Amino acid sequence: MTIPVAMTVNGKPVSGKVEARTLLVQFLREHLGMTGTHVGCDTSQCGACVVHVDGKSVKSCTILAVQAEGAKVTTIEGLAESAEKLHPMQEAFRENHALQCGFCTPGMVMSAIDMVKRHNYQLDEATVRRELEGNLCRCTGYHNIVKAILAAAPAMKSAGV
Amino acid sequence: MTAQTGIGARVKRKEDQRFLTGTGRYVDDLPLARATYAHFLRSPHAHAKIKSIDTSAAAKMPGVVAIFTGKDTADAKVGGLICGWVVKDKHGQPHKAPPHPVMALDTVRYVGDTVAMVVANSHDEAKDAAEAIKVDYEMLPANVDLATALDKGAPQIHAEAPGNLIYDWELGVKADVDAAFAKAAHVTKLDLVNNRLIPNAMEPRAAAAEYDKGTGNYTLWSTSQNPHVLRLILSAFVLGIPEHKLRVIAPDVGGGFGSKIFCYNEETMVTWAASRVGRPIKWTAERSESFQTDAHGRDHVTHAELALDKDGKFLGLKVETIANMGAYLSTFSTAVPTYLYATLLAGQYTTPVIYANVKAALTNTAPVDAYRGAGRPEATFVIESIVSKAAKELKMDPAELRRKNFIPANAFPYQTPVALQYDSGNYPPIIDEAIKIADYKGFEARRAEAKSRGKLRGIGFSSYIEACGLGPSRVIGQLGGGVGQWESAELRFNPTGNVQILTGAHSHGQSHETTFAQVVSDKLGVPIENIEVVHGDTATTPFGMGSYGSRSLAVGGSAIVKAADKIIAKGKKIAAHLMEASVADVVFEGGTFKVAGTDKAVPLGQAVFAAYVPHNYPLEELEPGMDENAFYDPSNFVYPAGTQICEVEVDPDTGEVEIVNFTAVDDFGNIVNPMIVEGQVHGGIVQGVGQALLENAVYDKETGQLVSGSYMDYTMPRADDVPSFKLGNKVTPCPHNPLGVKGCGEAGAIAAPAAVMNAVHDALAPVGVSHVPMPATPLNVWQAIHGARPAAE
């Protein structure tokens, strides 16, 4: 049984026909071809799939596409203003070598932006580490990810994003 | 021009742009027109006979395109998967080599073993249909327990390996070691289990294959660390597709840590079935499949004894290990507990005689093979645990005991009693630096302060040696290794002056696209933005061995330097011609050819252009074009070394261990990009900390099920499990490769387990605990404390 869905992804209206069981991440990757959002587990724990739904971080592997009907979805593809002007969080990840294989990166960046905003641009190391509970990285040992997020918080504030 | 981008610079990574903007291309991201999707039906049992498989109902399910079982592959004469390293046992006999069919034929031997492959129009439909396959199993007795695998009466897993023994192997002369022990003033004994780990690269394994009927060519996209080796195995041993008809592409790969070196059932089946189905086939593992079927790591049971004289000098070391192979031999499994383990048992020390006996055993578990460090973490854990234990027993400072036994700087090259010849090193300054950074002197005050808060604080050392960048090929061949250990590189200059580096190494997080470009930028004076690294495609890059064993820069980077030297040599001739000078008078400096003592100069770019537009060119002596390749075979391993110091606090009420300080000082020889090297160390340390405190692959002894089969039960290190790290480094350049570099990819994971566990033991010594099993989970620590002091609570 297919159901029509429509939502806004990275500012653009999109629509499609899905099964009820189609997850948001499947809709993004398979229907829209937006493969920046990754899948790293089947138990909702790794966070590789995190996107923003109506401004909040959500595991796109644990929400049905139909549940996002009418929602505003932002993915890693929608963050940078242009190839030259990345989001301050993306820039901080690059500056601080906070990614190696890049597989966890989309979810990390999306979670990190949500984290900075929820904490009103003020974070300390312990908070960042605790708040990353839902994002696994096997490459970096987290050291540089934590550094990047701490560096991005004031940068996001001054950039007004 | 290249000062900011050359060797030694903290260049920001070239690969980051695509990963940060969601435009990386991993195997599962490929859009393949008319693709079908594969799902594998797996054995729910640890050991059973397959009496029958009925696929008739499944075949009629919606969307099903094809179903294959072991009968189909046997009928088509598909070969079995191979083990590529022949280890000879102590009687000179090759190891037992039981068959490893790509699909189970009549027996399944571990939970997750491949029983059937369903290909359908969608993954969900393939999965729906797999549930409709009826398999009639007859249960067989199973054993998942390594400690009892070689016991008489243990369930027999393969007829070809009586008593489940793959080999009984030794290194060293037992009588010599016994003689040393007879003279010992003190003997320290240690029993340990090196816990089994599941690699868990964040990108699950995936494969996609396409067959072109017109040309008869196959293309396989695979999450591989070494696409050429995968192609070689599939062509020569398994599928018989000629190498030139099979293109293997490993695009962006999301971490490997060893687990993506090997040739697996699924990619084999996807390739084989692509021509039968006539449409592309995609398969991506679900995480639970990764848990069950990626080759696991470690899993040793070991008894070790260290003999010391009255001053604490090591006289000899004896090590007995049983190593788990799992149910089948994976691609390099046999080498890991032998040539990558026992040969490392000298560590940083002058121990004059060493004897190691290793027995490899089969169990009804997933195959075990190389995982970050492969054998070397296991060896380091044995040595560094027993050295710290000896220090405790002798009431000596653990740093002092280590210093006393370090190989002195003037003894290099140093021949160890376990085959390796260390090329270079200088260990005392490393431990001194680590001690300084970690403020070792202030430790007792910190311990006392912690005590006032009810916490037990401890400190642990681990001084590791690593042998990586394997080679030379001749020696590896003598030891039974089935492949060469060289690496290839091609430098392709384009007429407009930009460069492509084609390498046989493969980057799945290691940053080759940046470091290799730095090397070329430095050598040739080309701006880094004009350099592109091409890797991971057998159709575009020269044959290469791929990336594992911290070899990429030491071996692959050396090949690049050789190719760059050829570019310079050719460029010199062209420049000499253009400047009407003798080649002998031409020098190459900062990207420009000059004639000493004159102001004549030809930039490299001009020479390259002349090579492509050879209007004024010595065509009689020189070919046009500027495209040079090189193969580099190392003359020895490289030997990174270092010391880690870990400080922990244990909560005696709950058994929780917190890492409060962690210092690592390494000698990786010359460093091309310190930022990237630090990143490798951070990641390695956390994998080592994971082994020490968190990770444990557990099979249920009764049912044979993998209990730790998801992130619900397998503890992955998270950001709040670890602190930030303090790093230092010392440099003794590698004397035998042109860059003077040693590998850095595995060091963190090699040293950390011992550093952490030594700290835990140090913390718990005051409450009478002498042994905590690894991982030191809250439960294990609490039980150790509880067992030590039953009356205290």
Add this chain to the structure above:
Amino acid sequence: MYDFHYHRPKTLADAVNLLKGKDEARPMSGGMTLIPTLKQRLAKPSDVVDLGGIKDLAGIKVEGNNVVIGGMTRHADVASSADVKSAIPALAHLAGHIGDPAVRNRGTIGGSVANNDPAADYPAAVLALGATITTNTGKHAADSFFKGLFETALSDGELITSISFPKAEKAAYMKFPNPASRYAMVGVFVAKTAAGVRVAVTGAGPSVFRVKAMEDALAKNFSSAAIKDIKIPADGLNSDIHASAEYRAHLVNVMARRAVDAATK
């Protein structure tokens, strides 16, 4: 995941009607438990009724001496609610330690309490505070609500609409997370309300339970010293690769003492 029919009613009445008469219909609130279960093909509902479209199911109100939290209220909203923080800070703290931020942005109190996972956090608060669970058909007292492993007093098609928590004089929740899943391996909620002192334990047994001996001791003397020697029998407690029953029994005492200390700070 098996496919199913999806519904998103706008009213509670429609939701109740949709669930009625279908043999395998399941309500869904945050989906943080239901969707992973479906993904693993551990359930095969014919219909999923998404409660997310029912406006008045979410929200937090203070009514006299009680904080009333709508069933669809997300963990993140409870954690950051000024009302909850001032009336029962321990409850806000508990909600802020369920799962990770993305889970807290979706998961709900109604779904968590209805699910009664033996390692879930909320049941400890519900039982220790003596909360009242309101459904479309009536009310349940906390004491008679949690029946056993994943079992509650809810009947088929009965939906949690809100949970009412009495304000506490003193309360604290201490969680010892399972190292892998980060659910509660042992979690102890200690509360002193108008109705007296209660100690509720989650994670340790098949379902949340109270520790009478500790409650009695704390009623006389609300200090951690008062319960120092009160041991919990290991019999019947959960045992797995992360914690033996004995270890869990031990942790109950440690976490209870820490909760009392935190509540008296």
